[in-house]
Every structure is written in structure tokens, then in C-alpha cells.
Amino acid sequence: MTSSIASAAPERPALRRLLPADQLALTDSSDDLEITTHRAHFVIARRQADVTRWRLAARTATTVADSLASAGVPFFAMHLPYTRSARWGVRRDDLATVFDAIGRRLGGEGFYYHAREIGLPRPVTEAPTADELDSLRDISVFQYVRCTTTGKLYGAPDGCRIAVWDDHESRATLIAPDRQSIVQEIDRSDPPSLTTRARWDGWLEPSVDGSAADASAIEFPVDAVYLWVDDSDPQWRAKRAATRRRLGLADLPEGSDAHYFRDRGELRASMRSLEAYAPWIRHIYLVTDDQTPDWLDTQHGRVTVVDHREIFSDSEALPSFSSHAIGSQVHRIPGLSDRYLILNDDVMFTAPVTPYDFFTGDGQLRVFFSRSRRPDISRDHQNPLERARSNSAELIHRDFGRRASEVFAHVPIPQRKDVATEVAERYASEIAVTVGSPFRSETDVESNSWLHLYTALFTGRGVRSAIRYAYFNIGDPSVRERLLRKGHPGNVSVICLNDVPPPSGEDDADPGWLPAWLADAFPIPAPFEIPATPTGDRPS
Structure with missing residues (x-):
């Protein structure tokens, strides 16, 4: 959660001198954004009344999905139906395009990304280096959100994950970065063979063709x-x-x-x-x-x-x-x-x-x-x-x-x-x-x-x-x-x-x-x- 709130209002010049210029410019441009502290670091947060964690995670998943779709990046659900947080699978060959897409589409809304390989969360406008790009396997994309009703600050646990799929070493398939997925290996095809399934709120999310009715999945109301x-x-x-x-x-x-x-x-x-x-x-x-x-x-x-x-x-x-x-x-x-x-x-x-x-x-x-x-x-x-x-x-x-x-x-x-x-x-x-x-x-x-x-x-x-x-x-x-x-x-x-x-x-x-x-x-x-x-x- 949060330790304190730091407004970027003009009437607090001493505080504004401590904040990065790009964060100040972003928050000054929107009445819905603020600068706050999370774990002793200044971050941008969106203010929203009546935040609930399921709907926040769904909104983030949809927003990230729209960004990927607009850039023509094929992606698919790796999570079980009725899972709160989405996990989208993408090919490593598309990863640079993924960061370009979320940077352009979500940078103005104060989104961040985080991965174990890069340390602290970064604004999506700060793309990883080429070496970092090669090392990434699982990325969390999220927005800090302040609930104005409760005062709570939400972040990475309520975001959306992107998992990077690599080519198999010996056959023409793609493999998941780990075993945390309803699908772990698929044929290497461009584009992948996909269908759709209904999310808990009715939104249609892309899924790998043939992955429906999995024995581990709950698909009943x-x-x-x-x-x-x-x-x-x-x-x-x-x-x-x-x-x-x-x-x-x-x-x-x-x-x-x-x-x-x-x-x-x-x-x-x-x-x-x-x-x-x-x-x-x-x-x-x-x-x-x-x-x-x-x-x-x-x-x-x-x-x-x-x-x-x-x-x-x-x-x-x-x-x-x-x-x-x-x-x-x-x-x-x-x-x-x-x-x-x-x-x-x-x-x-x-x-x-x-x-x-x-x-x-x-x-x-x-x-x-x-x-x-x-x-x-x-x-x-x-x-x-x-x-x-x-x-x-x-x-x-x-x-x-x-x-x-x-x-x-x-x-x-x-x-x-x-x-x-x-x-x-x-x-x-x-x-x-x-x-x-x-x-x-x-x-x-x-x-x-x-x-x-x-x-x-x-x-x-x-x-x-x-x-x-x-x-x-x-x-x-x-x-x-x-x-x-x-x-x-x-x-x-x-x-x-x-x-x-x-x-x-x-x-x-x-x-x-x-x-x-x-x-x-x-x-x-x-x-x-x-x-x-x-x-x-x-x-x-």
C-alpha cells in the first residue's frame, strides 16, 4: 500500500523540486493523476472512486490487450478461466513491439512495468535496453491507483502479466517461460491459431484454439x-x-x-x-x-x-x-x-x-x-x-x-x-x-x-x-x-x-x-x- 501522498500542486514548490520533470508534466496535465510515494519512491497514481480489485485487474487486462491488438501483436490467455489477473502470452520476436505499443498507448496514463530482471518498476515510456529485452521472461504491467473512497493505493498485484514465449530448441514449436499456464507449448505459426472465451464479466479474451474445457478449469456458472x-x-x-x-x-x-x-x-x-x-x-x-x-x-x-x-x-x-x-x-x-x-x-x-x-x-x-x-x-x-x-x-x-x-x-x-x-x-x-x-x-x-x-x-x-x-x-x-x-x-x-x-x-x-x-x-x-x-x- 502507500506511506504518504505527495501532491504535485503548484502551491508546494519545495516538493515539486524533488520530483522528476516528466512526472510533474504528466500529473499537471491531468486532474485524475497525482504523485504519491510507494516504498519510499515517488510514483504516479490515478485517482478513482470505489476501486475493487477484480474490476481493476480486468480494466488493466483489457487496456493492455487493446494496446497489443492495436499494434498487431498476437497474444493469448495463459490463465485459467475465472482467474482474477490476466496473463497474456506473446512471442519474443514481438517483445520490442509490445513495449513500443504500451509505451505509446499507456505512457500518458502513468502505467508502469516490472520484471525481476530489471529491478524497480519503470514507467512504460522507459523501454528496456536490448540486453534487458533478451533477458525478460515475465513482465507485470500495471497502474498505481488511489481509491478516493478508502484511501488505499493499488499497484502491481492488481495489474496484468505478459509472458514471453521462445522458440523450442529442437522442434517447430513455442514454449512458455514456466509451468504456470493452462498452455505450455504450441505450434509455431504466424499468427497462432486462436479463438475467444468469455471472461467473468463477459469480455471476450483470446485463447489458444483447443484449450477450452480443460480438466483443471472451471467453466460452469x-x-x-x-x-x-x-x-x-x-x-x-x-x-x-x-x-x-x-x-x-x-x-x-x-x-x-x-x-x-x-x-x-x-x-x-x-x-x-x-x-x-x-x-x-x-x-x-x-x-x-x-x-x-x-x-x-x-x-x-x-x-x-x-x-x-x-x-x-x-x-x-x-x-x-x-x-x-x-x-x-x-x-x-x-x-x-x-x-x-x-x-x-x-x-x-x-x-x-x-x-x-x-x-x-x-x-x-x-x-x-x-x-x-x-x-x-x-x-x-x-x-x-x-x-x-x-x-x-x-x-x-x-x-x-x-x-x-x-x-x-x-x-x-x-x-x-x-x-x-x-x-x-x-x-x-x-x-x-x-x-x-x-x-x-x-x-x-x-x-x-x-x-x-x-x-x-x-x-x-x-x-x-x-x-x-x-x-x-x-x-x-x-x-x-x-x-x-x-x-x-x-x-x-x-x-x-x-x-x-x-x-x-x-x-x-x-x-x-x-x-x-x-x-x-x-x-x-x-x-x-x-x-x-x-x-x-x-x-x-
């Missing part, structure tokens, strides 16, 4: 499904109260069960994190009970609100207030892709992830476990959640002869529609009992995690895997203080902010801190949010 409820909705609360009275249950005390249902901005923050760090998700489905967030633009097309009535196989079971019951019906969403992620609104992405983090190339689920185990205690001592897990584990043991004891990590849950359908059929009677209870019950089973993921593991459709994540019980005042003081960890890809009720008799942690913390941690609006008015109020 992945959707995301959120289960969400807003307990501040008077109609929803009245519906829940009426259902309890119908079942002869006592009215809930004010604030009871709030931890399971309340929304303090988690859904919006989670969706913002998805757009920032996993925009390759094809479509987002929001499963609700006749509710829509007031900030969601339902006409945008990116998010589809799905009512429980559209997916429940037994409409007589509605209304339902049990996540176990609702989750068991998710695979029935019309138009849902065959592979999808289920997310609770308290799960957020904090670093770029790819489909390869959740699925293998042949579509297996990556299954993530925590370090916890299901307690081996009698049912009399189990809470409702533990009973649902025990019920599910007994079914797994009955059908696969294996003890299911490991608890799953609080991360996005990868799913396969064929596994979900199989689970729905095999455990139809148990799921029917779960769906038949409007509230969580001691007879529940957990379809999405325990039944689905263990079934996938034991039938070869899932593999054990790992993802860097952090879990926070935000009902704990000490956890709240740590988040307020340090923010979320920078070395994880996913966090879970679990709103766990405090022990009986203890006061709840101050709930007012979370909305502001989430807004600060995830400040970049998603494209499907209704814009705020200039005063910050929601539009009427």
Missing part, C-alpha cells in the same frame, strides 16, 4: 443464495406472533430471539463484499418472507428476491421461521445454477476469492471444517442446534457407516443441485418433519451443511479443503472492542460476525457500534443499491 429476514418489519413480527398463538405457544418477550433475526446492516455489507471480492458470481438470489431491503434496487437485474412461497414444496408449511426448513428448499429456486454458494448475511468476503476456492475443476465441492467437534453428550444436555446436528449425523452414519462429528466452518457453503436433490429424496420424511415445524425443533435436520456436505464427501462429489477465515462472536464485548480497535484481519479471505446471545443474565453488547463499523469496513456501494440522497437519507 456459480450463483449465490442469501437467506435473510428483517425482524423490525411489523408485518413479519405480527405473522410470527400469530403463528405462535396458533400453535399454543406463549408470546415472545420483547427482544427475544433478536440475535437470530435482526438486521443491523450485515446483508448490505455482505453483498458489498461479494461485489468487491467475488464479482464472478453469475447471479444473486435473496430468499425472504415477503420482504425486500429498502436499499435494494430490484430493477437492476443482479439480485432476484425469492419469496418462500416460490420454493416451498409444501405451501401449507408457511409461514416458516426456521432456517433449517427454509434452507432445505433452496435448491428449488427457479433458474438456480447447478453449482451455488449459500451465504448467511453475517459472512463477508475480505479478500479476492475465485470459484477455485469453493469448487474443483470437475465440480467437486470444497468442504471446510472448523476445529470444533459435535459434543458427544446426551440429548437432554443439547441445545436445539446441537440436536439438529445429532439428528443429521445419525442419518449419515446409518447410510454411510461413518461418524459425522466435525463442525463446518462459518464460511460460504458450496452446493451442488444434484446432491441437494438426492438429499431431498433420500431424507424426504425427515426433511418433511423439519419443514412442518414453523420454528426450530428438536426433530430438525440440517440439509445444507450436514446432510449435503457429508453426502458429497462420502460419494466423491466433495473434497476436504481449507480457506483462511476468521470467526467473531460480536455478542462478546471484548470481541467488539478488538474489531473497533484493529478492524478485521488482513490475512483472511472470509469473516463471520456471528451475533451470539450473551450468557443468561448478562447484558447484550452495545448494538449501536456494528452498523457504523460495517459501513467503514465495506464502504463501496454495490451497483444494485439505491443511491443515497445528497443528505444521506434514503429516497422517498
Whole structure:
């Protein structure tokens, strides 16, 4: 990132005397450029609001591709589909033309290039020497970009790479400079035989003919499904109260069960994190009970609100207030892709992830476990959640002869529609009992995690895997203080902010801190949010 900002404004003559004349001239010519310091060196950076790393890398890849195409340089994708940063392959014979093209086309925008053989990054207007040109094997082309929303400075890790292909020593082929590519040797032809494939955002990138459908590649769509409820909705609360009275249950005390249902901005923050760090998700489905967030633009097309009535196989079971019951019906969403992620609104992405983090190339689920185990205690001592897990584990043991004891990590849950359908059929009677209870019950089973993921593991459709994540019980005042003081960890890809009720008799942690913390941690609006008015109020 950055250590400080150095403006090239005329009112700072002492600083301007320290800066190279060409950098001063470039920044003076554009309101979008600034001079800043990165690792104790002055560099040119472009200012941009609302920078996200996937879109920055895509923009850079497209810009470099346009430069190469304009110069008539053949190039092709060496990276797997759904890879965040592009890597273009070019022939060494074309390398001088490559530098000429990016220098002329991108020099005025403050682009840089870097390679291990030349040391520090250089502006693309400074071409390598002939000797350096002969030594280059892998080049990173990038732009320093300052996000004016967050203040962060982005650079080489979010650029585009160019790999140099050389002639084979003994046959008429070209070979890659290393083994980091989906293609490593191709026929030497001019031009190479190329086709196109769609990038995650729809842009068509050139690829080597015949390299499609590689066994290591993910080329299937992945959707995301959120289960969400807003307990501040008077109609929803009245519906829940009426259902309890119908079942002869006592009215809930004010604030009871709030931890399971309340929304303090988690859904919006989670969706913002998805757009920032996993925009390759094809479509987002929001499963609700006749509710829509007031900030969601339902006409945008990116998010589809799905009512429980559209997916429940037994409409007589509605209304339902049990996540176990609702989750068991998710695979029935019309138009849902065959592979999808289920997310609770308290799960957020904090670093770029790819489909390869959740699925293998042949579509297996990556299954993530925590370090916890299901307690081996009698049912009399189990809470409702533990009973649902025990019920599910007994079914797994009955059908696969294996003890299911490991608890799953609080991360996005990868799913396969064929596994979900199989689970729905095999455990139809148990799921029917779960769906038949409007509230969580001691007879529940957990379809999405325990039944689905263990079934996938034991039938070869899932593999054990790992993802860097952090879990926070935000009902704990000490956890709240740590988040307020340090923010979320920078070395994880996913966090879970679990709103766990405090022990009986203890006061709840101050709930007012979370909305502001989430807004600060995830400040970049998603494209499907209704814009705020200039005063910050929601539009009427």
C-alpha cells in the first residue's frame, strides 16, 4: 500500500523540486493523476472512486490487450478461466513491439512495468535496453491507483502479466517461460491459431484454439443464495406472533430471539463484499418472507428476491421461521445454477476469492471444517442446534457407516443441485418433519451443511479443503472492542460476525457500534443499491 501522498500542486514548490520533470508534466496535465510515494519512491497514481480489485485487474487486462491488438501483436490467455489477473502470452520476436505499443498507448496514463530482471518498476515510456529485452521472461504491467473512497493505493498485484514465449530448441514449436499456464507449448505459426472465451464479466479474451474445457478449469456458472429476514418489519413480527398463538405457544418477550433475526446492516455489507471480492458470481438470489431491503434496487437485474412461497414444496408449511426448513428448499429456486454458494448475511468476503476456492475443476465441492467437534453428550444436555446436528449425523452414519462429528466452518457453503436433490429424496420424511415445524425443533435436520456436505464427501462429489477465515462472536464485548480497535484481519479471505446471545443474565453488547463499523469496513456501494440522497437519507 502507500506511506504518504505527495501532491504535485503548484502551491508546494519545495516538493515539486524533488520530483522528476516528466512526472510533474504528466500529473499537471491531468486532474485524475497525482504523485504519491510507494516504498519510499515517488510514483504516479490515478485517482478513482470505489476501486475493487477484480474490476481493476480486468480494466488493466483489457487496456493492455487493446494496446497489443492495436499494434498487431498476437497474444493469448495463459490463465485459467475465472482467474482474477490476466496473463497474456506473446512471442519474443514481438517483445520490442509490445513495449513500443504500451509505451505509446499507456505512457500518458502513468502505467508502469516490472520484471525481476530489471529491478524497480519503470514507467512504460522507459523501454528496456536490448540486453534487458533478451533477458525478460515475465513482465507485470500495471497502474498505481488511489481509491478516493478508502484511501488505499493499488499497484502491481492488481495489474496484468505478459509472458514471453521462445522458440523450442529442437522442434517447430513455442514454449512458455514456466509451468504456470493452462498452455505450455504450441505450434509455431504466424499468427497462432486462436479463438475467444468469455471472461467473468463477459469480455471476450483470446485463447489458444483447443484449450477450452480443460480438466483443471472451471467453466460452469456459480450463483449465490442469501437467506435473510428483517425482524423490525411489523408485518413479519405480527405473522410470527400469530403463528405462535396458533400453535399454543406463549408470546415472545420483547427482544427475544433478536440475535437470530435482526438486521443491523450485515446483508448490505455482505453483498458489498461479494461485489468487491467475488464479482464472478453469475447471479444473486435473496430468499425472504415477503420482504425486500429498502436499499435494494430490484430493477437492476443482479439480485432476484425469492419469496418462500416460490420454493416451498409444501405451501401449507408457511409461514416458516426456521432456517433449517427454509434452507432445505433452496435448491428449488427457479433458474438456480447447478453449482451455488449459500451465504448467511453475517459472512463477508475480505479478500479476492475465485470459484477455485469453493469448487474443483470437475465440480467437486470444497468442504471446510472448523476445529470444533459435535459434543458427544446426551440429548437432554443439547441445545436445539446441537440436536439438529445429532439428528443429521445419525442419518449419515446409518447410510454411510461413518461418524459425522466435525463442525463446518462459518464460511460460504458450496452446493451442488444434484446432491441437494438426492438429499431431498433420500431424507424426504425427515426433511418433511423439519419443514412442518414453523420454528426450530428438536426433530430438525440440517440439509445444507450436514446432510449435503457429508453426502458429497462420502460419494466423491466433495473434497476436504481449507480457506483462511476468521470467526467473531460480536455478542462478546471484548470481541467488539478488538474489531473497533484493529478492524478485521488482513490475512483472511472470509469473516463471520456471528451475533451470539450473551450468557443468561448478562447484558447484550452495545448494538449501536456494528452498523457504523460495517459501513467503514465495506464502504463501496454495490451497483444494485439505491443511491443515497445528497443528505444521506434514503429516497422517498
